[in-house]
Amino acid sequence: MPLLFLISMLCNYSSARFLSCRKLSKISSISSVVVDSLLPSSISKKTHFSSLRISSSSSSPLFCIFPCLYFSKISALHFCRPNSTMASQSAQSIHDFTVKDARGNDVGFSTYKGKVLLIVNVASKCGLTNSNYTELSQLYGKYKNQGFEILAFPCNxxxxxxxxxxxxxxxxxxxxxxxxxxxxxxxxxxxxNAAPVYKFLKSSKGGLFGDSITWNFAKFLVDRDGHVVDRYAPTTSPLSIEKDIKKLLGVS
Structure with missing residues (x-):
């Protein structure tokens, strides 16, 4: 036990030398978008990291001297945080939900039984808008007659x-x-106030540190039975997951 304590103290002391109180207080977030860009595609495509935000308490003396304690605190909060599944616990598949379309009509997702779905939260004024909308239309044009559907949910x-x-x-x-x-x-x-369908999607395919969506154009791939099989980061281009769509469709 004394040895482990000594190692921990050395680690914290070393960290404190490089992370001053002033620098630590300027850290605003560790974003999953950045993490995804650094990891290999085989990992980043499968893994989601919710943003880790540092509050004003980061400037307290304790966390400045022992920065490792702060990040341990963050990790504990995210690992212990329950998934937001209360509103969707009874749902067995995506087909159990009814939502409204942009014109106010109720749409039962049971109408999509037997189809492969790509569900995306979209935005009109994002830096990812042009590339994502363009590639989504390309995918839809290629596979819409083979049992593929894209469902777009605007979010502000x-x-x-x-x-x-x-x-x-x-x-x-x-x-x-x-x-x-x-x-x-x-x-x-x-x-x-998250839509129940998104609570279901996130609880079905969460990330390492939580289930939150991190930005516009996060993507969920759903099989013909309404089960979420994969989740992709906002920076993952639609065309790069074409092979996964084709696999679920059973086309070559």
Missing amino acids: QFGEEEPGTNEEILETACTRFKAEYPIFDKIDVNGD
Whole structure:
């Protein structure tokens, strides 16, 4: 026990030399988008890291002297945090949900039984908008007649990059980007007001440090039985997961 304590003290002392109070207080987040860009694609595609945010308490003397304690605190909070599954515990598959489309119509997901689904939270004013909408339309054009469907959910939670009305969102998606797949009502994907369907998606395929969506254009791949089989980071391009879609469709 004394040896382990000594090692821990040395680690904290070494860390403190490189992380001053001033520098540590300036750290705002460790984003999953950055992590995904650094990891090999075989790992980043499968793994999701929710943002780890450092509060103002990071400038307290204790955490400045022992920075390892702070990051241990963060890890404990995320590992102990329960998944947001209360509203969707009874759901057995994506087909159990009913949502509203962008025109206010109820859409039962049971209509998608037997289809492979790619579910995406979209935004009109994001740096990822052009590439994602363009590639999503390309995928849909290739596989829509083979049992493939894309379901797009506008969300304004990330940088307020989907501020428009449903009519404006439809104009962007369907007129500018020629989207022929369904566009649904604007929703929240994180927090207490997250749509039940997204609580289900996240609890079905969470990440290492939590289940939160980190940015626009996160993607969930769902099989013909309505089960979530994979989750992709916002920075993962739609065309790069074409092989996974083809596998579920059973096409070569």
